[in-house]
Amino acid sequence: MYFFSCLSLLLVICSCESYPSFDLQELLDKAFLTSDSDFIYELKKAEIIPTVVDTFVPSLTVKISWENATAKLGNTVKPNAVQEMPIVEFVDSVPGLSTHELDPATKSMQYTIALTDPDAPSRDDPEWSEICHWIATGITVSSSSVVASEEIRTQDLKEVMPYKPPGPPPKTGKHRYVFLALAPANGTTETLHLSKPGDRQHWGYSKERQGVRMWAESNGLVVVGANFIYSQNDQQ
Ligand SMILES: *[C@@H]1O[C@H](CO)[C@@H](O)[C@H](O)[C@H]1NC(C)=O
Numbered sequence: 001m002y003f004f005s006c007l008s009l010l011l012v013i014c015s016c017e018s019y020p021s022f023d024l025q026e027l028l029d030k031a032f033l034t035s036d037s038d039f040i041y042e043l044k045k046a047e048i049i050p051t052v053v054d055t056f057v058p059s060l061t062v063k064i065s066w067e068n069a070t071a072k073l074g075n076t077v078k079p080n081a082v083q084e085m086p087i088v089e090f091v092d093s094v095p096g097l098s099t100h101e102l103d104p105a106t107k108s109m110q111y112t113i114a115l116t117d118p119d120a121p122s123r124d125d126p127e128w129s130e131i132c133h134w135i136a137t138g139i140t141v142s143s144s145s146v147v148a149s150e151e152i153r154t155q156d157l158k159e160v161m162p163y164k165p166p167g168p169p170p171k172t173g174k175h176r177y178v179f180l181a182l183a184p185a186n187g188t189t190e191t192l193h194l195s196k197p198g199d200r201q202h203w204g205y206s207k208e209r210q211g212v213r214m215w216a217e218s219n220g221l222v223v224v225g226a227n228f229i230y231s232q233n234d235q236q
């Protein structure tokens, strides 16, 4: 990985002579970010970092799927495809790291999924943000080998806040719907007793642009994985 970073840097530097008007810093940033962490790069590009969460070290892959749609780190999905509660799978592989293994203690931890909309009613005017769409806990991590989908369907998901499907209002552009995998910061394998947010709007914190960050902190949870989709109303 490190070798590859150096190599791409070298290539970038070598190729600069033929492009007199290039921006060295931009190229260096891009070479560094894309070779080391495409995943974090995508979250930064979509401004999920730092608007929704601070930068973090991912320890698992978040798979989110509906019957007719899959979250692919920033793909656009029609609202009618995400009306049902999705199937969630946390897999112990990290994008970009091929042989990552979680230790057994981590595997027996209870993980939580949260879905938040930082773009309510719109990304330009997020006065209702964030909206809490979903919190469910009791998720365990599956190994990166294939898991039968039946096994995932019957997992013991406990909803803290019931799933409210994305419903972006007309003429409000694309909303980011951000799924976060949260783990207990103290590494406990005990059952978690999470607080239900007082409201969906602002996650009950009665202040604009507040949400999952504050809720996670007050419940002793940290972000360990993420995925997101864009969705917008047909009427624009
Ligand atoms: C998925 O698509 C099929 C074919 O268009 C449709 O019949 C079905 O109702 C869709 N399922 C959901 C959950 O929207």
Ligand SMILES: *[C@@H]1O[C@H](CO)[C@@H](O)[C@H](O)[C@H]1NC(C)=O
Pocket (backbone or CB within 6 Å): 184, 185, 186, 187, 188, 192, 193, 219, 220, 221
């Ligand atoms: C670990 O954190 C959880 C969630 O905040 C808390 O309920 C629990 O008491 C903590 N356990 C220990 C051993 O600190």
